[in-house]
Amino acid sequence: MGDNKVRPTHVAANGQEVPDNLRFKIDSMDWDIEHRGVGARTYMIRPKDESSRAVANLKNCRCTVHRDPNGIAQHINTGQPVVAGKKVTVTVSVQAHLVVEAEVGTVYPGNLRAEGTHFMDRAALTVAGRR
Numbered sequence: 001m002g003d004n005k006v007r008p009t010h011v012a013a014n015g016q017e018v019p020d021n022l023r024f025k026i027d028s029m030d031w032d033i034e035h036r037g038v039g040a041r042t043y044m045i046r047p048k049d050e051s052s053r054a055v056a057n058l059k060n061c062r063c064t065v066h067r068d069p070n071g072i073a074q075h076i077n078t079g080q081p082v083v084a085g086k087k088v089t090v091t092v093s094v095q096a097h098l099v100v101e102a103e104v105g106t107v108y109p110g111n112l113r114a115e116g117t118h119f120m121d122r123a124a125l126t127v128a129g130r131r
């Protein structure tokens with residue numbers, strides 16, 4: 001909300017960009033560390049995310065999330081086909097912030113899991129399916 005009521009842990013979350021299947025992180029509040037067993041950081045899928053196990057850090061939160069429908073896809077690059085003998089090779093790649101974690105998944109402290117989207121894997125299967 002950008003006013004003087006926003007607690008510092010939430011101000012620090014402003015502008016964080018993470019792929020949709022991953023969590024953003026904010027500093028934990030002491031009460032959540034002592035009573036909820038969260039570590040120094042709280043990992044959330046979205047504002048007021050109870051799966052983060054935090055309670056104090058969710059109370060009175062007015063944060064919002066903005067979704068970019070293009071996300072990581074806007075960083076996908078496709079190379080030119082390379083013909084060598086009877087083989088044609090095209091390289092499709094993507095390089096972006098947290099792209100590896102988005103592809104294969106990750107585990108956060110406290111065993112909070114983010115499943116991988118395997119979007120590049122699925123793209124290759126789509127091409128392979130056009131036989």
Ligand SMILES: [Zn+2]
Nearest residue numbers: 010061062063
């Ligand atoms: Zn907030």
